Amino acid sequence: MKDLLTTLENRRTIREFTDERIDEKTIQTILDALMHSPTSNGLQQASIIRITDEEKKKQIAEVGNQEYIARVPELFIFIADHYRNFRLIRDFGRNYDTTSNVDIFVQGLNDAVILATNMVSIVESMDLGAFFIGSIMNDTEKMIEILDLPKLTFPVVGVGFGHPNQSPQMKPKMPKELRVFENTYTHFEDYKETFHDYDEEMTTYYDLRDANRRVDSFSDQVYKKTLNSLEKRNKFLEVARKNSYKL
Amino acid sequence: MKDLLTTLENRRTIREFTDERIDEKTIQTILDALMHSPTSNGLQQASIIRITDEEKKKQIAEVGNQEYIARVPELFIFIADHYRNFRLIRDFGRNYDTTSNVDIFVQGLNDAVILATNMVSIVESMDLGAFFIGSIMNDTEKMIEILDLPKLTFPVVGVGFGHPNQSPQMKPKMPKELRVFENTYTHFEDYKETFHDYDEEMTTYYDLRDANRRVDSFSDQVYKKTLNSLEKRNKFLEVARKNSYKL
Numbered sequence: 443m444k445d446l447l448t449t450l451e452n453r454r455t456i457r458e459f460t461d462e463r464i465d466e467k468t469i470q471t472i473l474d475a476l477m478h479s480p481t482s483n484g485l486q487q488a489s490i491i492r493i494t495d496e497e498k499k500k501q502i503a504e505v506g507n508q509e510y511i512a513r514v515p516e517l518f519i520f521i522a523d524h525y526r527n528f529r530l531i532r533d534f535g536r537n538y539d540t541t542s543n544v545d546i547f548v549q550g551l552n553d554a555v556i557l558a559t560n561m562v563s564i565v566e567s568m569d570l571g572a573f574f575i576g577s578i579m580n581d582t583e584k585m586i587e588i589l590d591l592p593k594l595t596f597p598v599v600g601v602g603f604g605h606p607n608q609s610p611q612m613k614p615k616m617p618k619e620l621r622v623f624e625n626t627y628t629h630f631e632d633y634k635e636t637f638h639d640y641d642e643e644m645t646t647y648y649d650l651r652d653a654n655r656r657v658d659s660f661s662d663q664v665y666k667k668t669l670n671s672l673e674k675r676n677k678f679l680e681v682a683r684k685n686s687y688k689l
Numbered sequence: 690m691k692d693l694l695t696t697l698e699n700r701r702t703i704r705e706f707t708d709e710r711i712d713e714k715t716i717q718t719i720l721d722a723l724m725h726s727p728t729s730n731g732l733q734q735a736s737i738i739r740i741t742d743e744e745k746k747k748q749i750a751e752v753g754n755q756e757y758i759a760r761v762p763e764l765f766i767f768i769a770d771h772y773r774n775f776r777l778i779r780d781f782g783r784n785y786d787t788t789s790n791v792d793i794f795v796q797g798l799n800d801a802v803i804l805a806t807n808m809v810s811i812v813e814s815m816d817l818g819a820f821f822i823g824s825i826m827n828d829t830e831k832m833i834e835i836l837d838l839p840k841l842t843f844p845v846v847g848v849g850f851g852h853p854n855q856s857p858q859m860k861p862k863m864p865k866e867l868r869v870f871e872n873t874y875t876h877f878e879d880y881k882e883t884f885h886d887y888d889e890e891m892t893t894y895y896d897l898r899d900a901n902r903r904v905d906s907f908s909d910q911v912y913k914k915t916l917n918s919l920e921k922r923n924k925f926l927e928v929a930r931k932n933s934y935k936l
Contacts, residue, residue, distance in 0.1 A: 443692040443693075443694065444692070445690040445691070445692055445693075445814055446690075446692075446693050446696075446722075446807070446810055446811050446814050447690065447718065447719070447722050447811060447814075449693075450722040450723065450725045450726065450807065450811075451721075451722050451725060452725075453725050453726075453727075455727070470865075471694065472694070473865045473869050474698075474865055475693075475694050475697040475698050476697065476865075477862045477863060477864070477865050477868065478697045478698060478699075478700050478859075478862055479697065479700075479806075480700075480702065480806070480809060480821045481862075482821075482823045483823060483914050484860070484910065484914070485910070485911060485914060485915070486862065486863050486868065488868075489868045489869070489870065489874070490868060490869045490870070491869075491870045491871070491872065491873070491874065492869065492870070492871050492872070493871075493872060494871055494872060495872045498872055521874075523868075525874075526867070526868075526880070527911045527915065529877075529880040530880050530881075530884060530907070530908045530911050530912075531908070531911060531912050531915075532880075533879060533880040533881040534881055534908050534912070536912055540912065540915035540916045540918070541911075541915050543918055543923050544922075544923045544925045544926055545826065545918045545919070545922035545923050545925065546915055546918055548798070548826070548925060549823065551795070551798065551799075551802075552798075552802050552823070552845075552846065555799050555802040555803060555806070556802060556806045559726075559727070559802070559803045559806040559807060559810075560693070560697065560806060560810060562727060563693055563806075563807060563810055564693050564694055564697075567692055567693050567694075574727045574729075576729045576730060576796065576799070579792065579795070589872075589873055589874055590873035590874050591874050592874055592876065595874065598799075599799065612725075613731070615724045615725055615728075615733065616724060616733050617724070618717075618720045618721055618723075618724050620773070621724065621733065621735075621736045621737060621770075621773075622720050622736070622737045622738075622739065623736065623737070623738045623739070624738070624739050624740075624741055625738065625739070625740060625741060625742045625745055625836075626738070626836055626837035627736070627738065627768075627772075627836055627837050627838050627839055627842065629839065630776075632780060633773070633776040633777050633779075633780040634777075634780040634781055637777060660777070661777045661778070661781050663731065663732070664732060664774045664777050664778060664788075665777075665778050665781070665783055665787065667730050667731075667732060668732070668774065668778075668787035668788050668793055669787045671787070671790055671792045671793055672792070675791075675792035676790050676791045676792050678791045678792065678795060679791055679926075679936065689926065
């Protein structure tokens with residue numbers, strides 16, 4: 443197993459996998475370790491749903507609009523979970539109106555992302571390949587239906603992994619000088635100029651998702667991807683309110 | 690350097706550190722590796738602010754109401770950062786009204802948490818000790834002021850680390866049977882009964898933060914901690930709107 447520094451320094455998202463299964467003992471070891479992840483306020487306000495049902499995988503792939511999700515050997519969805527704590531409070535006979543505000547909601551989102559991040563880091567350290575799934579947010583209402591989620595829970599992010607069957611180039615990431623600052627936020631004079639080299643580097647990167655063609659510069663991507671933000675994804679808070687969160 | 694499975698299996702939050710500094714090369718190696726972290730939609734919508742100014746550390750400790758923050762050798766704040774992409778779009782002469790909706794905002798929150806999680810996992814794998822800081826959310830307006838954050842940025846979480854000067858007990862975490870489900874959400878009949886053993890286990894754990902006294906059962910903690918959620922923390926969305934997010 444590689445250490446996490448080496449893992450990150452060489453990491454690339456993997457979306458195609460061999461048929462080889464991961465043995466059950468390894469899966470359970472990963473899940474046991476994940477339970478020790480840091481958690482907001484110690485409250486463990488996130489849960490994990492493992493998807494083994496092929497029909498559900500297909501449905502989730504449709505929500506995400508990414509067909510490779512349906513084919514991934516291992517698929518996990520991470521949810522903010524305040525239902526468990528709500529029930530713990532209620533079943534002990536107390537006032538239970540304390541688990542649904544913005545603060546608590548965001549703690550749950552963060553807990554889910556912490557678990558997902560550690561899962562990706564662990565499996566990549568094992569030389570398995572993984573991808574993050576943010577696209578389950580395309581339709582959170584549908585995800586609630588697919589997973590039969592109770593009130594006071596919310597889908598946040600997914601992770602798929604398996605034995606890699608592709609070897610993509612490393613995607614160029616911004617140098618840290620553009621993202622790490624000291625004591626206060628660093629404003630650059632001219633972002634076009636400052637980001638010129640990174641923009642150039644990105645245009646020479648080939649993304650295997652798109653038939654080995656070159657990708658746009660980073661600036662172009664930022665513009666196009668944020669422009670295409672789906673209306674349904676912006677119903678996020680509305681769906682959470684429907685699911686009993688007071689936001 | 691330990692692997693991440695071993696690290697997590699033995700992890701405990703560390704809040705007290707020796708005076709020994711961490712050499713600058715190690716810090717930069719960690720930051721370089723972090724730049725390869727997964728990021729929502731490839732958009733890298735988070736930045737890191739390293740706090741080296743002692744006065745600022747004190748101010749942040751006051752916001753968090755945790756005096757040990759002021760004494761930690763290394764302190765980093767992770768922010769959602771859409772200002773950079775907003776400027777990239779604008780400086781290329783395009784319409785820039787695409788970087789401020791709920792979807793994009795949450796992508797930035799997630800990116801910040803991914804970076805923070807990997808930082809904690811890396812430093813703990815190096816046998817350094819670390820703590821997460823969720824309490825910067827106590828007063829996001831004040832954090833924006835301290836860090837001189839521009840519009841379209843938002844403080845999310847902090848991480849402090851150094852050489853450990855304490856050796857706390859491992860805090861009991863929920864067994865995975867209570868948090869990991871298959872295909873759909875698992876509802877338990879009676880949460881009081883189901884969580885009985887974990888509740889018991891928690892009451893025999895001593896938290897070094899509180900002078901070695903036993904802590905409450907998990908159910909008690911859930912009730913008290915969610916009840917005490919601060920009004921200011923719930924101004925989260927309001928402050929983000931003030932900082933130009935359309936939420």
